[in-house]
Amino acid sequence: MSEVVISAQSVGKTFGSGTGKVTALKDVSVDIFQNEFFTMLGPSGCGKTTLLRLIGGFEQATSGKILLEGQELNDLPPFKRPINTVFQSYALFPHLTVRQNITFGLEMKSISRDAANARADEMLELVQLAEYGDRVPNQLSGGQQQRIALARALAPAPKVLLLDEPLSALDLKLRKEMQIELKRLQTETGITFVFVTHDQEEALAMSDRIAVMQSGEILQVGAPRDIYEQPTHRFVADFIGDSNFLRGDLVDAANGGRAISFGEGRVVNLASDITPTKTKDVSVSIRPERLTITDANAPLDNKLGGTISSITYFGTDTTYRVDLDGGAPVTVRMQNGDGATAPFGKGDRVGVVVPAEAIRVLVD
Structure with a gap:
């Protein structure tokens, strides 16, 4: 365990x-x-x-x-x-050059000008802008200015670097590039980065761990994969990626484990025993990419019947x-193959296969 x-x-x-x-936390x-x-x-106003x-000491x-x-x-x-x-x-x-922007804080800490300039040059190398030291900020692009702001903050070698949605002003392409850059800088410097964002993609792409917040509380902390694959709260499952939400009752499965019953004989097994706080009207989530569509008459376990009501083609997937029989609609996301016509059409009766390990029982 790290310190x-x-x-x-x-x-x-x-x-x-x-x-x-107003209670913020x-x-x-x-x-x-x-x-x-x-x-x-988390969303705006969650307390992050x-x-x-x-x-940082800006509030008490x-x-x-x-x-x-x-x-x-x-x-x-x-x-x-x-x-x-x-x-x-x-x-x-x-009114200061890039190098002077970086050295300003160092000189305020009584570091000599020569040492400050040497440190500034190190930081410019780190953010891959070594040749920009003599320019002024208005001669830089938004992404370059962001790198200089990072270089200035990293120059004193702080124990912790706080980042308050620093990529929000950048366009999409540059934001993605800076995600990679931020992770590289954190890895190379070894400094603890504490990053605030409402963008789930940023959080998943860069983080070692994520704390999902809502209404002044932390609902779940974990690695990106754990947060995405094993959400514990409905809010977390809904905020991170896309999810299908269904409600049912916990029952004993034929295999000795536990299952979710959606009524009228529609039962799907769970992957393992669970100890929920309740057994009636339980909320579960299932990611769309974990579901598959098959022939309505295929003899498969954990299959729910339904009718396709719409189809949307996205290139890499469809x-x-x-509309499930007697239940709520679900979204199924399936990878496209070799470009052939989709095997199912609107109005087709189909089976939706629900892998037991894909079902997450949630806290409402």
Whole structure:
């Protein structure tokens, strides 16, 4: 287990008072480890930026503690914390050169000009902009300015780098390029990155671990694959990727395990025994790409009958909407083959195969 760098312990944050009181964080506890890329993911207003600002010292917690390597930070001002922040706006000094932007903070820490310039050159090499040191910010593209902002934040070698949706102002292609760049920088420097975003693709692409937040609470923390494949809450399953949501009752399966009954003899087995908080009206999620469509009469286990109501072709795959017999519609996403005509058409009676290991029982 890696060493804990940042530890939030029962942290709460409220703004205002009386009838205007707003609770931004509710008893949040989480550990962030050394040398990891940790992402706080959630919709606007979920509390992710508030938690980031508490770590950086730009806000004070109403309750609880934030520790850095075991030292309480609550009363320590931002400039005394070994933590740097990259905000949505690059905040580069327009009248200074790129190199001077990077050295400014170092010289404020009483580092000699020669040492600061040498460090700036190292950072420019790191962000692959070594030849841009004598330019001014308005001579750079948005992506280049973002790299300089990162170089400036990394130059003092902070223990933690906070990133508050730093890619939001970039176009899609550049944003994808910067995702790769950010992960490279984190890996090469070994600095703990704490990244805030509402973009699930960014979180999945870059993170070692993700904390999914909603309404001031952390619902689930885990590796990207675990968050996607094994969501524990309906909100997590819905927010990360696409999901089908069905409701049924937990019953005993013929194989001795557990199954989900959707009524009228429509039963699908679960992969393993589970211990849910309830057995009636249970919510389950199934990713569209885990389902397959087959002939309605195929003698297969874990198959539900239905009728195709729509088909959408996306090039690499085709999405089918299937109205299940006596139940809700589901979306099935299947990879396309060699370009031949789709084997099923609108209005066809089909079977939808539900792999037992693809079913996730959720907390509503």
